Amino acid sequence: MSGQPVARGRFITFEGGEGSGKSTQGRLLAERLAGAGITCRLTREPGGSPGAEAVRRLLLEERQPFHPLAESLLFAAARADHVKTLIEPALAAGEWVICDRFIDSTRAYQGAGRTVAASVIDQLETLAIGACRPDLTIILDLDPRLGLTRADARRGASGAADRFEGETLAFHERIRAAFRAIAAAEPARCLLLDATADKAAVSDRIAARVSDAFGITPGSGAAP
Numbered sequence: 154m155s156g157q158p159v160a161r162g163r164f165i166t167f168e169g170g171e172g173s174g175k176s177t178q179g180r181l182l183a184e185r186l187a188g189a190g191i192t193c194r195l196t197r198e199p200g201g202s203p204g205a206e207a208v209r210r211l212l213l214e215e216r217q218p219f220h221p222l223a224e225s226l227l228f229a230a231a232r233a234d235h236v237k238t239l240i241e242p243a244l245a246a247g248e249w250v251i252c253d254r255f256i257d258s259t260r261a262y263q264g265a266g267r268t269v270a271a272s273v274i275d276q277l278e279t280l281a282i283g284a285c286r287p288d289l290t291i292i293l294d295l296d297p298r299l300g301l302t303r304a305d306a307r308r309g310a311s312g313a314a315d316r317f318e319g320e321t322l323a324f325h326e327r328i329r330a331a332f333r334a335i336a337a338a339e340p341a342r343c344l345l346l347d348a349t350a351d352k353a354a355v356s357d358r359i360a361a362r363v364s365d366a367f368g369i370t371p372g373s374g375a376a377p
């Protein structure tokens with residue numbers, strides 16, 4: 154018996170600076186979508202697939218510096234593995250994918266932060282993702298001083314800062330400006346949200362945009 158072709162799933166990404174609430178809001182949206190009968194694959198970058206998780210350890214735990222071009226290539230390599238082995242197959246099977254960071258993080262951190270040329274970032278993006286572009290990107294906007302304070306508090310006294318958390322405030326200000334510029338340039342794909350609002354209020358705004366974009370109503374979800 155030949156079944157109906159499966160409709161491609163939706164691809165939603167969360168972006169923003171350190172501690173802006175991406176993981177929290179990704180989880181809340183997945184819970185709300187589950188309440189509406191939609192199964193989501195919750196994943197992250199760098200990482201998400203076994204090969205990409207190995208590159209993540211290199212990127213975030215290795216103490217040696219990388220040249221900015223080498224760093225950009227490593228993020229692109231991890232992304233290519235993640236897209237080919239997890240994201241594309243899940244979408245093709247009709248699952249929705251929610252990803253904590255994706256292409257806009259490379260544009261912001263390696264492009265604006267490390268000042269790698271936009272033409273190089275664009276080429277790597279095309280190589281790594283092909284046509285696998287997000288349907289919706291939520292960008293959580295937060296003063297980096299507050300984001301870094303939140304992340305420090307969550308990490309506790311014993312956790313070591315990774316190669317990005319230890320960067321200067323000026324670096325994190327450039328990241329924030331880059332995310333805001335992406336949101337302004339691509340309003341059909343991106344929703345820029347004030348991440349200082351409480352978790353439930355941010356989650357409600359995300360659910361409203363998902364409803365507008367895809368014509369489904371996410372459930373109310375668990376209390377954050």
Ligand code: Z5A
Pocket residue numbers: 169170171172173174175176177178198199228254255256258259260262263303304307317318348349350351352355
């Ligand atoms: N990176 C890159 O350079 N290039 C790339 O292409 C990619 C990544 C993909 C990955 O770090 C690093 O890789 C990242 C960029 C770089 N480094 N930096 N900076 P990661 O995966 O280890 O961490 P992260 O992505 O930066 O996320 P995070 O620190 O885990 O933060 P978050 O996910 O945005 O926030 P959270 O975990 O949901 O919340 C943080 C805390 O704040 C937590 O205690 C929450 O309970 C609290 N929180 C959340 N929302 C609120 C609100 N609304 N009010 C108050 N408190 C809140």
